[in-house]
Amino acid sequence: MYKDYYVSVIIAAAGMSNRMGSKINKQFIAIGGKPILAHTIEKFERCRYIDEIILVAKEEEIEYCRKEIVRKYKFNKVANIIRGGKERQDSVYNGILALNECSNIVLTHDGARPFVKNENIEDGIRGVIDHGACVIGVPVKDTIKIVGSENNIDDTPPRNLIWAAQTPQCFFKEILVKGYENAMSTGFFGTDDSSIVEEIGYNVKMIMGSYENIKITTPEDIILAESLIKDRDMIFNRREFVFQSR
Ligand SMILES: Nc1ccn([C@@H]2O[C@H](COP(=O)(O)OP(=O)(O)OP(=O)(O)O)[C@@H](O)[C@H]2O)c(=O)n1
């Protein structure tokens, strides 16, 4: 289906883990006996449509990633381990500069999202072919408030219009490059890659992801992650969970 495309994924793993408050990079914390980052890379290593993985890491962690993750788990699709930058978008931009010249579809993914499903990855690639740019996400479950000064609630946007963007975020390479060239020249800051592409006027599609595709950010997420690894199937097999398909 995708034989005409060379699909790269940039896995951003060069953050400071400040909100986790861990002594080590949160992506090196083991869940189910394996570092979070290894779980994440494994999902793209196993996806038949991914041709190249560019890993972006903190300079002082590149050798650890090379020895203790890429070589140890034999992630042969990892073509390069690149130094990250101050912000997530700086790290992604460094990854863009390292892409194989054959690449024409680029996915960006958080190293801190180890529970991405193969269907999310494939849906994202298909979304690029059909729409040029797309984001995996889920409708929010809570009512969202816009909070201004002195914690005053300024607005309550209609919940049926609000989605939580996840990753992978997926683009034809030329669209992503144009967005990043604009951001780097204008100083536009985005907390995700879609906003950087939206900024230059491209229409980005939202594609249904999975509520399990959490971004491991604070300590509570480690508890959720361990449960997703250990108890997921046991929980879903309970009699009271009668699912058509899961
Ligand atoms: N300069 C940065 C900042 C973030 N990331 C990566 O982008 C993903 C999402 O970022 P986030 O969850 O915010 O990670 P941190 O920036 O490490 O978290 P914090 O904001 O708590 O420090 C993570 O996998 C993180 O490693 C990155 O590659 N380079």
Ligand SMILES: C[C@](O)(CO)[C@H](O)COP(=O)(O)O
């Ligand atoms: C890209 C992202 O995961 C989409 O929700 C999110 O914006 C990353 O934010 P972070 O502060 O870099 O974790």
